[in-house]
Amino acid sequence: MALKKVKGSIDRIFDKNLQDLVRGIRNHKDDEAKYISTCIDEIKQELKQENISVKANAVCKLTYLQMLGYDISWAAFNIVEVMSSSKFTYKRMGYLAASQSFHDGTDVIMLTTNQIRKDLNSPNQYDTGVALTGLSCFVTPDLSRDLANDIMTLMSHTKPYIRKKAVLIMYKVFLKYPESLRPAFPRLKEKLDDPDPGVQSAAVNVICELARRNPKNYLSLAPLFFKLMTSSTNNWVLIKIIKLFGALTPLEPRLGKKLIEPLTNLIHSTSAMSLLYECVNTVIAGRTVSGSSGLCVGLSVCASLCVRLCFSLSPSVKYLGLLAMSKILKTHPKSVQSHKDLILQCLDDKDESIRLRALDLLYGMVSKKNLMEIVKKLMLHVDKAEGTTYRDELLTKIIDICSQSNYQYITNFEWYISILVELTRLEGTRHGHLIASQMLDVAVRVKAIRGFAVSQMALLLDSAPLLSGNMQRKGICEVLYAAAWICGEFSEYLEDPVQTLEAMLRPKVSTLPGHIQAVYVQNAAKLFAAVLRNGQQGSQEGAAVQETIQLLTDQLPIFVQSADLEVQERASCFLQLVKYIQKLQQKDVDVGEEVTALFAGELNPVAPKAQKKVPVPEGLDLDAWINDPPSEPESEDEKSKSAFAEEEPQQPRQRHREVDEKELARRREERKQEQANNPFYIKGSTPAPKGYQDTMGVEHIPVVQIDLSVPLKVPGMATSDKYVKIEEERRKRDRAEKGKKKEKKKKREKRSRGDRRNESGPESEEDIRPAQTVDIVTEEMPENALPSDDEDRDPNDPYREAVVATSKSTTEEPADPGQGSDTEDAVSSFPLRCFPDVLLGPLGVTARDLPAMHFMPQKSSKHKKKKQKKEKEEKEKKKKKQHRVPNQEEEESVQNGTVEEEEDPLPVCDVQGNLQDSSRVVVSVIFENKSSSFLKSMEFNVLDSLNAKLQRPEGAGPHDSLSVPFQLPPGVSNEARFVFSVQSIVMPQKLKGTLTFIVKSDDGSSHEKLDFKLHFTCTSYLTTTPCYSDAYAKLLESADMKGSSARLQGVGLPFQHLLAKICFHHHFSVVEKINSCASLYSRSIQGHHICLLVKYTDQTVTIDAKCDESSLLGNLLDEIKLTFSQS
């Protein structure tokens, strides 16, 4: 017995310990696995022994093997045995092994509950510590439930060492057993004031983690944390607290204000970069929600701090600077945009992390001018990039940047197509699908590019076998899907359809995925139709047709045998079709047209919201019963059923609608705010000038051929690089040409003010014109779709009415058939500037060059909108004044009215205020010649009043007339603008004026005169300005607002229309609308605030108004009354 014991202990002396194991493994580099398996066998033997130290040693070795990837779960029970040893050394070993290998699924854990409880309550603090540490790694819901109380007691342990561990482990317990949170929380809160900094830090840590999951519940702790933040000197604690505040400020804007001071102090005083960075982060977070009233540590300060971080020599700090910048970019893009150079520089950094961050920022940096340059740079990176992750990231970013805002920044789509083609050469990218969808999108929507796109796609198809070898697995072959479809759909642009057809039917195609083969087969059919169509023209092509038929009958059977059902079905249909055509051909029947008819019709993109916009036909009530519900329930059972059925469809619906209105109003506000902050949105409250009407307009505008120095057909695969050069040259040439033109133009006549303004300035963003006449086909909308552009707009929205009204009033103006000679001249002298600008409306190009805005039938409402957006502050007055023939000596002025058919020059005027200049208004006058004579030498003169003066060129006397810079052939209209300076805007006024002109008819010419009045209403000085309800409330409270009210009786309009009418005719915007009561707001060009409260009861409208200028208000109310009395 004694001997046995001795032997055991000798045994043990020579057992392998951890060091021996490690050494052994290092000595068996060649057969490591074999050596380890023998070691594991030994360990298994050792674990069978009773001696606890042997077991502990074995468990220690197992922990090491676990690190090397060996599963040790089979020894879980032995680990528990070692854990329960009374010796600290073994216990610690056991807990370590358990923490490395135990998890929720380990079944022996349930055996440990009592052992752990014993250890937790052990008199030795290190036993407790070890148990807590181990438990933190393998705590299960059962363990937390059973031990929560013990741990909670430990939170008030005498030793801080135990307290801090107990506090930290509570977080794990909360996660596994949430019920423990409520009872434990007061004690946890107490620990925030613990005398030991370690315990305090642990408590902050736990609460921060909790608050991160659910910040709302921890708002009440803000004062406590605030105190801690101002008193603590521990950077760790400070960082955690500041991070916590970053999560809390979005919920409580007032907190932001409170934080200003301590955060500013910290930013200025701390030397720890980590703390500084977190402060900046929190300030940014505060800014994003609290807007201008929030943290005063100006954003510019933050931005400059970020820049300072970015210039840091330490790449880590630089990285964080960029990270913070990207947060600023989300909300305040402008303050980041000024640091463009810095970010571009970071793109060249050798550090991938920094490049990735810079890439993120790049999105907000691009403009028309630098897009090509930036993308070129990115393409270089793509070539150099080794890791696929970074390369894929680059690829998606390139596409993101180019396609953002509806291709806003692309001036040359040939370049873009060639970029896409270049991207397909990337090996092993996952984003083939993305490239493919871009190709499809561009080819479908940009008509002018189709020819080029088709030629490129044909080349891509031709080289496909070469590619498909290695790219098949990775998904780049998706681009072949796009290539095949584009070649087929736009086959009329193909130079050699037969060759492409051959390429598409190669046997290797059958290795492609099924859905791509299916597209191949279908588009081969389209190409075949194209070949047949060509075949009709001559006998030479006839032979080609025969060859093609032969090719098809040879190759199609490969696809007929395809395992993919779709491919099989399409191929066999097509094959039968070919055989049938072959027969007909032999009988000399001409089938070309019939086959072409199979694929006739153009596929246009459909707007994602199109379905929603289909108007509900009149009289269709989807909620109405088709058959009356059974009125007399026969049994108890049925009764309940029918009651259920009656209520069900109605109640929830009503509630839904109610929610909708409020919700939508809220969302609209949010959206507006977002748009105002978004650099990609053109400012203004009007919806984007993109809509169903464009589709039609686009078709009718002639596509102008551009200068031939830009090769439209580039032989071979295009390379994007050359476009950059071409683009450079083009822009240079452009500038030169523009200069010339401008000189010419100056000589000819002075054009409108807007143009003159642009002449002198340097080349602005908008001046870069697209290389091709590119018409982006807007997405199709259903016919007579609701004319709102805003998809979320609810049908009750007063703005909607406004839009309808606008388009109505303008469409009613006589359509202009030929456009006058003068206008035509203007158009042809710079065709590219005019038309692309019109067409690219959705792309955000100005309407600057539009000669007139009022006579464009149908589209004019859009141009107005566009203009409003561009010249943000400018606002429009829809006061039209109509004038008539001199001989009849009678004048009338029609307000807001439609234009009656008259015979002679017909000035329609439009008074526009300009917010930037409070004393100037622009009057656009439309002259329309309704007579059959030619009008020339028109001179415009206005008798100045004290208050309003026509601005005349320098040197002219106060009574000189201004010449109208165009002539009017019969039936033509044109617009001229005149600037007036106005002193006071509180009163409406009329200015008398005269237009003199020479009428040239067949029987000679005569000098004629036309008197008119320009009516400056008070409304024309108002600008539609959105206002938020809180600002509105503040405004109403302010003392210097004077009140007034008006009553309108017998108004038969629905409230919606009434509101819309006020908004539209008098330039108000709705702030809030509740039932039949609404508050409206507007602002004059001189900064007067006008607030209206409109109530509507029984055909009576009460308007309570407040304004800081009482006479303006009185006049305005009179005008509103007038508007309604007229209607």
Added chain:
Amino acid sequence: MIKAILIFNNHGKPRLIRFYQYFAEDMQQQIIRETFHLVSKRDDNVCNFLEGGSLIGGSDYKLIYRHYATLYFVFCVDSSESELGILDLIQVFVETLDKCFENVCELDLIFHMDKVHYILQEVVMGGMVLETNMNEIVAQVDVQNRMEKSEGGLSAAPARAVSAVKNMNLPEIPRNINIGDINIKVPSLSPF
């Protein structure tokens, strides 16, 4: 929260792994390989943050690492941790190791993985930072080591003697000889 702490050498051999979220062993190895792959190709003078580890966590997680001579110390953390703070923490951890092992080198970590674990346990607990004060950490580790020594008593003494003998012979022994086999012969005396 810290999701994992990995220490591996320039060749990707793990020296210490500590996951605060359960992963099966083969997954752990994959994560180590992926992390090593990401970290090892980076220059020394680039930033210490990395995104893109696909296996552990998602976009919310970052790898924060430091490279010391032959070892990489990688912490995988989520957004609730301060990046620069963790970077400091790694420094604290390494300095603590340096104090406890006296001029720590890779070999210390290789042969005393358990001790490194015990030190780490005083710095990070269950994925949360427990202590950042180096003196406090060292003090706690020392107390526990003393306890272990005192417990070791007689039974540990011969083990230490044997390992001292083994270590003494180490330089002279050719690498291919398996030291582990030597001691097996001794106890096989014929039983009575």
